[in-house]
Amino acid sequence: ELKVEQNPLFLSMQEGKNYTIYCNYSTTSDRLYWYRQDPGKSLESLFVLLSNGAVKQEGRLMASLDTKARLSTLHITAAVHDLSATYFCAVPRGDYGGSQGNLIFGKGTKLSVKP
Amino acid sequence: DARVTQTPRHKVTEMGQEVTMRCQPILGHNTVFWYRQTMMQGLELLAYFRNRAPLDDSGMPKDRFSAEMPDATLATLKIQPSEPRDSAVYFCASGWGRDSPWNTGELFFGEGSRLTVL
Numbered sequence: 001e002l003k004v005e006q007n008p009l010f011l012s013m014q015e016g017k018n019y020t021i022y023c024n025y026s027t028t029s030d031r032l033y034w035y036r037q038d039p040g041k042s043l044e045s046l047f048v049l050l051s052n053g054a055v056k057q058e059g060r061l062m063a064s065l066d067t068k069a070r071l072s073t074l075h076i077t078a079a080v081h082d083l084s085a086t087y088f089c090a091v092p093r094g095d096y097g098g099s100q101g102n103l104i105f106g107k108g109t110k111l112s113v114k115p
Numbered sequence: 116d117a118r119v120t121q122t123p124r125h126k127v128t129e130m131g132q133e134v135t136m137r138c139q140p141i142l143g144h145n146t147v148f149w150y151r152q153t154m155m156q157g158l159e160l161l162a163y164f165r166n167r168a169p170l171d172d173s174g175m176p177k178d179r180f181s182a183e184m185p186d187a188t189l190a191t192l193k194i195q196p197s198e199p200r201d202s203a204v205y206f207c208a209s210g211w212g213r214d215s216p217w218n219t220g221e222l223f224f225g226e227g228s229r230l231t232v233l
Contacts, residue, residue: 031220043206043224050219088158092220102148102171103222105158 002027004091006106013079013113021074021109023089032065032072033090033103043088047074079113086110117141119225121207127231133195136228138207139188145212147190148222149175149182152204161205164190165212197232204229 003026013019023032031050035043047056049065049072056063060083062075072089090103120139128134140147149161162172162182172182179198184190194201204227211218 033221035224042226043208045221045223048219048221090222102160102163103220104160105150107157 002091002093002104004089004104004106006087006089006109009107009109011109011111013076013111015080015113015115016078018078019076021076021087021111023072023074023106025070025072025089025091027070027091028067029070029091030067031092034063034072034074035088035090035105037086037088037108039086046087074109076111079111081113081115084111084113117223119207119209119223121205121225121228123228124226125229125231127233128197129233130198131196132232133193134197134201134230134232135194136192136205136207136230138190138192138209138225140190140207140209141223142188143211144209144223145187145215146210147184148208148210149190149192150206150208150224152206152227153202158206161192194230197230199232202230202232 005024007022034047036046037043047063052067054065060077065072086108088105088108090105093102093104122137146165148163151159151161161175163170164184167184179194181193206224206227208222208224210222
C-alpha cells in the first residue's frame, strides 16, 4: 500500500528564515506533486515533478525530486507571511504507470510564518 | 477561466437526510476524482472516473455513498442516509486522461463542498 509521509506536520517560522519540508513515499513513482491550501480554500497546484532529479522553483519555493530515495523536498527561502498555508505532497498510485492521476496525499505541513 | 465547479459550497443537514453534491469538471478533462478532507484522516480518495466510467470506488462506504457521471459535464456524489461522521469537505478534481498530450497527472481541484451533518 502506498504511503506518503510529510514532515514536519507543523512548522512555525520567522520571516526571513529558510526551511525545508520533506516528503517520503513508500513505493516506486517517477513523479510527485506539491499543492498549497489556504484555510477554507481549495488545493492549488504548485509544482509538478515528472522525473528523477527534477527541480522547479517559483519565487521563494523550490521543489526537488529524488525517485531513487523516494524523497521530495520543498525548500522555503527567506520566508514571508504570505507563504503561511498548508502544503501537501502527492504521489500517484501505481496503476496506469502513474499518469492517471489518482493521487495519494500526505497529511500536509501547516506552515505559519511570523513577523 | 477553466476551473472545476462544485455545488453546494456549504450544506447543513440532519442525520438520515439525503445529500447530493455536484461537480462540473474542466471542459476536456476526462478523469474526475472525489476526495474527502477531514482533520483526522486528511485527504482520502473516495472514487474516480475515466471517460465517465467508474474505475475505483474502493475508498467509498458503499452502503450509503454512490458516485456517478451522468454525462461528461457532471459528476455527482450522493450520501443516503447521511450520518454525523460524514461531516467533512468534499473535493472534486479533474485531470487530463493518460492518452492526452497535455497529461502530466496533475489534478485541478474545485472549491469543495463543506458538509455538516447534525
